[in-house]
Amino acid sequence: MRLPVWALALLATLIAQTVSSFSLIALPLLGPPLMQRAGLPPEGIGLVSALTSAGTCWCLASGGPMLLHHGPVRTLQIGLGCMALGLLVLSQPLGLLGLLAAVVIGFGAGPNTPAGSQILIRTAPPRHRTLIFSIKQAGVPLGGALAGLAVAPLVLGHGVPWALGAIIAVVLLTVLVMQPFRARLDGAERTGSPGWVRALLSPSAMARSIGALRAHPALPLLTALGTSFTVVQSCLNAFTATYAVTRHGASLVEAGQIMALMQGSSMVGRIAMGWVADRMGHAVRHLALQAVASALAVLLLITLGGQGTGALYGCAALVGFTAIGWNGVHIAELARVAPLHLVSDVTSAASLFGFAGSVCGPLLFTLVVGWTGSYALAFGLVAAQLAAFGLASVAFMSRSGGAS
Template identity: 70%
Template sequence: MKLSLWASALVATLTVQTVSSFASFAIPLLGPPLMARAGLAPESIGLVSATTSLGICWCLASGGPMLSRYGPVRTLQIGLACMALGLFALSQPLGLLGLLGALAIGFGTGHNTPAGSQILARTAPPRHRTLIFSIKQAGVPLGGALAGLVVAPLALAHGLSATLWTVLGIVLLTVLLVQPFRRSLDGDRDPARQGWGRALLSPAALLRSVRVLRTHPSLPLLTALGASFSVLQACLMAFTATYVVTSHGVSLAEAGRIVAVMQVASMLARIALGWLADRMGHALRHLVIQAVISAAAVCLLVAMADQGGWVLYACAALAGASAIGWNGVHMAELARLAPLSLVGEVTSAAGLFGFVGSVCGPLAFALVVTLSGSYELAFLIMAAQLAVFGLVSAAIFRPEQDGSER
């Protein structure tokens, strides 16, 4: 049966999003053995996570001309190839080569936001747009959950290098799986577009990213709120496994299951919140409230983690649903507010600022742990910044800023 255009777009983007997330989440899950092989402290995985986020920032700031030149599906395939190259580098003893690999993984991952948004903004039925974007973004926690269930047992059974090679093979297979979608979804590409290679090293691309956020008055606040969410989300994704292993003595396999529960809860929350947002509107107001709830959920996770058992799993699920379940509504609102011709650029620009938070968050977290020896304090500080930003946003919020009333 032939899929409709929007269904084809959703299948292609969800597939790539899920596999990219699976590969990205495999790295922090393998943090303890990766750092042990390099002779570094466990919290040093924050440097790898920050380098990956730096690669995403690079892509979001400079990758627009590549998207225009090759089209969204081909750009997604190029991104997957970059991830495979990065995984190959990480399969070697960690050092400068490993950090370059993390940069390549980030650059490859960064294409998912602008390319996926461009496809869905052009094909999704308006009355279901937020839900469709949320389903696509649910690929992030779905990939994370699969990584949590598969990666740790695979590493324990076959070793670190074999696990990285397996993930690499899955990424390359996905490049082939999405090829049939290219004919129907890459029709708006500009093969004559030149200079995309030079743009990757152009400082002017960053200035364009800032200017494009002026196209709607709601975009700056929405972008800043997303960046604050990203700080906390990045720390949860980078350090949860290492935290429960080093501070609470759980096994690597159980840490993977805890991360999987967190990601499944996030996946379900993204879809549910997308459905709710399509019916109730007020997306920006919703995100402000969710910021405070997310901070409280992370504080509860830290306070109750030593209870272990179902309490730890329940707290992880709550933190995942709130602090990682925001992205679909946020991305759909960005795409809805942006002029159709600038959807890719607006989501890239907002994502760029978000991933700046993803770089700074893990680095600040690792610094706090190094200075204080406390993962709990680091988590509380990251949760507090989101709560404060949410309360400040609520104080300056005006009804006319809510995209639902535009």
């Protein structure tokens, strides 16, 4: 049976998103043995994480011409190829030089948002658009959950080189799996941009990408709100397990289960929130209300999390559903309000600010905990800034007449 084009588009983007997320989450899971092979201390995995985010920011800022030249499916294949190459180099005992491969891995993850948005905005039925975008974004926690289940047994059973080889094989196999999608999804997308390689190192290309956020009055607000959500999400992903162990006496196994539950709940949340946003018909208002609800969920985590294991698990699930279940609605609304020819540029620029938040948020969180010794205060501050952005968005919409 021949799938409708929107279903084909969703399948292609979901596969690429899931495998990309699987490969990214595998890095911190492999952190200690990788750092040992590179002759670096275990905390060196933080440098890998920072360089990966830097690579993604590079792609989001300068990769627009590459997307225009090759089309979205081919660009996703190029990204997956970069991830495979970076993983191969990172697996070698090359010390600090090998860590530069993390930039290549991050660059390879970069095309998922702009290329996926370009595919889906042209194919998704408008009345189900937000739900479809949210299902695609559910590939992020799905890939993370698969990595959590598969990577550790691979390392324990066969060693780090075999585990890395298996991950690389999955990525390369996905490049081949994506090939049949090109005929139906890339045909009308390529406009030709022969200078795309030079653009990767061009400051003017980066400036043009960020300038795309002026294309619609709602884009600055959406970008700020998305960055605020990203700060909370990155802090939750980075510190929830440590918080559970150091402040509530959870074992490492329990902390892993809490994280798995939070990721699984966020996968459900992304799909459910997409369905709700389609029913509401006002995605910006939905995101503003979800921001306030997410902040309250984080406050419940720090106030009720110590009331027993059940409460900690329940609060983690609620936080995952709300504070990590926002991304699909956000990207769908960015794509909806952007001019059609600027969809990839707009989603790239907004995601660039989001990744900056994912770097700065955990760094500031670490400073607050270092200064005060309080995880509760740090979580409270990141929740407060999200609530403030949500309430400010409601006020802005009231003054501007509530444009959707």
